[in-house]
Structures are given as structure tokens and as C-alpha cells.
Amino acid sequence: MFLPGLCLVPMRPTQAVIHLGNLRHNITALMEHTARHDPNRRRPLFCVAVKADGYGHGVCEVAETALELGAEYLGVAAVSEAEKLRAHGVRAPILLYSLTDPTEFDTIAELRLAPFVADAAYIADLDRAAAERRRVIGVHLKVDTGMGRIGCRPAEARELAAQVIACEHLRLDGVCTHFPVADTPNSSFTREQAARLSEVVSEIRTAGIDPGIVHAANSGAVIEYPETWFDMVRPGISVYGYYPSGDQDRPLELKPVMEFRSQVVFTKRVPKGTGLSYGLSYHTTQDTTIATVPAGYGDGFNRLLSNRGEVLIRGTRYPIVGRVCMDQFMVDIGPEPEVQTGDAVTLFGPDRAGPSAEEIADLTGTIPYEVTCSPTARVPRVYR
Numbered sequence: 001m002f003l004p005g006l007c008l009v010p011m012r013p014t015q016a017v018i019h020l021g022n023l024r025h026n027i028t029a030l031m032e033h034t035a036r037h038d039p040n041r042r043r044p045l046f047c048v049a050v051k052a053d054g055y056g057h058g059v060c061e062v063a064e065t066a067l068e069l070g071a072e073y074l075g076v077a078a079v080s081e082a083e084k085l086r087a088h089g090v091r092a093p094i095l096l097y098s099l100t101d102p103t104e105f106d107t108i109a110e111l112r113l114a115p116f117v118a119d120a121a122y123i124a125d126l127d128r129a130a131a132e133r134r135r136v137i138g139v140h141l142k143v144d145t146g147m148g149r150i151g152c153r154p155a156e157a158r159e160l161a162a163q164v165i166a167c168e169h170l171r172l173d174g175v176c177t178h179f180p181v182a183d184t185p186n187s188s189f190t191r192e193q194a195a196r197l198s199e200v201v202s203e204i205r206t207a208g209i210d211p212g213i214v215h216a217a218n219s220g221a222v223i224e225y226p227e228t229w230f231d232m233v234r235p236g237i238s239v240y241g242y243y244p245s246g247d248q249d250r251p252l253e254l255k256p257v258m259e260f261r262s263q264v265v266f267t268k269r270v271p272k273g274t275g276l277s278y279g280l281s282y283h284t285t286q287d288t289t290i291a292t293v294p295a296g297y298g299d300g301f302n303r304l305l306s307n308r309g310e311v312l313i314r315g316t317r318y319p320i321v322g323r324v325c326m327d328q329f330m331v332d333i334g335p336e337p338e339v340q341t342g343d344a345v346t347l348f349g350p351d352r353a354g355p356s357a358e359e360i361a362d363l364t365g366t367i368p369y370e371v372t373c374s375p376t377a378r379v380p381r382v383y384r
């Protein structure tokens with residue numbers, strides 16, 4: 001347990017506590033879920049998305065936990081994220097989900113990353129960079145079956161696969177796609193995309209080419225669409241304890257991993273009618289007590305929560321009053337407060353009594369993904 005008074009390392013009161021036990025729980029639950037559907041109880045390979053600093057949780061710590069539990073692959077969006085992992089000693093295969101600038105091809109070769117490829121010029125340039133490094137790069141051919149983002153047309157896939165295997169310094173390690181609406185229930189669009197991918201893979205096989213690992217499923221598809229799992233699944237948000245949307249059934253208990261927390265650093269009694277914070281957008285409706293919390297939008301606590309959000313202190317919810325500032329915000333703790341300076345304040349986290357990232361997302365017009373990504377660099381990540 002974290003005891004602020006006994007902690008030897010001086011630290012800001014505002015922190016993102018990362019509950020690694022919950023992370024383990026989620027990964028294990030997802031692995032069991034995918035195994036349960038298989039007649040032989042075998043699960044597909046797992047590629048855990050650790051892009052965007054592990055959805056804000058810390059790329060290295062999440063990767064370590066996922067690999068300990070048997071995940072085979074890691075997914076990143078930027079070469080710099082993979083550099084961090086390799087510098088940390090991670091040797092597992094790392095998929096690069098985005099296309100990148102040719103100036104980074106050297107690093108891709110050097111660090112043995114597995115990039116997505118989707119067009120002939122990119123494949124040729126990558127082969128050249130690999131040749132210069134005397135390395136062989138394993139690539140995954142990304143097919144656009146309906147996302148409209150990176151990916152070749154299904155009709156081009158066979159030819160591009162043939163181009164890859166003709167390159168002396170490239171290997172075809174996989175063929176894959178991505179789903180835009182797998183977080184909706186009973187999605188025939190998603191099922192058709194999976195069927196499309198199967199067709200493409202058969203064409204590649206018929207041409208005598210081994211497609212490598214076939215993969216497609218993001219969290220929504222892992223949760224609801226077993227027919228999309230193929231050889232490997234690529235969950236992200238579910239690993240961090242959230243469903244991708246509110247639309248699907250929730251067959252698994254997922255536990256939020258991040259707890260964004262702070263402390264009460266100041267309290268003050270104020271009379272009825274007192275205006276608070278920038279713009280004086282809130283006036284107290286009675287004599288009351290106002291607590292100040294040293295977290296703001298400079299920490300990634302959304303300003304749209306001004307006069308809307310709630311926080312959890314000692315098991316009770318209190319309203320955020322006035323505008324959220326860059327570094328602080330205020331909470332009305334009532335006329336007879338039980339709250340004291342030094343009390344922990346939960347901005348969002350796994351405690352069911354308090355706000356979750358999902359609640360914050362609903363209040364601010366976004367999705368839990370953006371909420372867990374939002375704590376900024378000045379918020380220390382504390383691992384438990």
C-alpha cells in the first residue's frame with residue numbers, strides 16, 4: 001500500500017497510480033475468453049497494444065506485465081515507442097501499427113521491428129534500408145477491408161505479397177486488417193470484413209505464398225466476434241480495463257488499471273454567494289467549505305469538467321465547482337466537511353463509488369481511450 005507519509009521519494013500529490021494487478025486480471029480474462037471458444041482450449045496469439053505510452057499507463061511496465069503473462073507480441077504506433085522498449089531490454093516482436101517516414105527505416109531494421117506495409121513504394125524503400133543494414137525485416141501486409149485508413153485494396157494484396165517475398169531483405173510475417181465498428185453489437189460489417197480478409201489470405205495461399213500470421217481483432221472484436229480472431233488478436237483498451245464503447249454486451253469483468261489521484265492541499269470556509277475560479281462561473285449556494293486540489297488541465301484533467309465533474313474523497317462524491325485551472329481545481333465539500341487537508345482525491349479510477357474514465361469520457365464528449373491517455377508528462381506514474 002502507498003502511504004504518503006512513509007514514502008521516501010518526494011512526489012507531487014497528483015499521480016497516476018497504475019494497478020498492475022488489474023492489468024494482469026484483464027489480460028488473463030481476455031486470454032481465457034479467447035481460449036474458451038476454441039474446441040482445444042487454445043487461444044490465439046496475443047499482441048497487446050502499448051502505443052501512446054501504453055494508453056497512458058507506461059509503455060515498458062505494461063509490456064513487461066503482458067509478456068510475463070504470455071503475450072507474444074506488442075503493438076506500437078511510433079518507432080520511438082519501440083526504441084524505449086528495446087532500450088528497456090524487451091526482445092519480443094514489436095508490430096508497428098502506423099506507416100512512418102523513410103528516415104526511420106534504419107531504426108526499424110536495427111531494432112528488428114515488424115512494420116505494417118500497404119504499398120509498393122514503401123515496400124521497396126524498406127527492402128533497400130534492410131539491405132543497407134544487412135538485416136531481414138519481417139513485415140505485415142495491411143489490407144483495408146473497410147476502415148479507410150492505411151491498407152491496400154483487397155484486390156492488390158496478392159501482388160504486394162508477391163512483391164514482399166521477392167525482396168531479398170523482407171519476409172512476409174503476416175497479413176492483417178482493422179475494424180472500424182467491431183465495438184457495435186451484431187455487426188455484419190465486421191463479419192464481412194473478416195470474410196474479406198479470409199478471401200485475400202486464400203488468394204495469397206493459392207499463389208503459393210505463405211501469408212504468415214493472420215490477424216485483425218481489436219478489443220471490440222475480441223469481446224464479441226470469435227470469427228475474427230484468426231491466428232492472433234490485437235486488444236488495446238480492454239487490457240486497460242475499459243470496453244471500447246457502451247454498446248456491446250459485457251461478458252467479461254474488466255478492471256480499470258489507472259487511478260488518477262491527487263490530494264486536498266487547502267480548505268476554506270466561504271459564505272453563500274462566493275464566486276469561484278476564473279470567470280466566477282460558480283457562486284456558492286450556501287455557506288460552505290471549498291477544497292483546492294492541485295491538478296488541472298496542465299495535468300490532463302479536462303477543463304470541460306468545470307462545474308460538471310465529480311471526485312471521490314473518503315468514499316463520497318463531491319462536485320467540481322468553478323473552472324478547472326491549469327494546475328488546480330476546487331471542490332465543494334459542504335458546510336460540515338469530513339474532508340481534511342491531505343485526504344486523497346480520486347479523479348477517476350477503478351473504485352466503483354467514484355468516477356471511471358468512462359464517466360469522464362461521457363462528460364467531456366470523448367472515449368475512455370483519450371481519458372487514460374490524457375495525464376501529461378508531469379504526472380508521475382506510480383506502480384502498485
Ligand SMILES: *Cc1c(COP(=O)(O)O)cnc(C)c1O
Binds near residue numbers: 235
Ligand atoms: C490501437 C489499435 C488496436 C487496439 O485497439 P483497441 O480498440 O484499443 O482494442 C488494434 N489494432 C490496431 C492497428 C490499432 O491501431
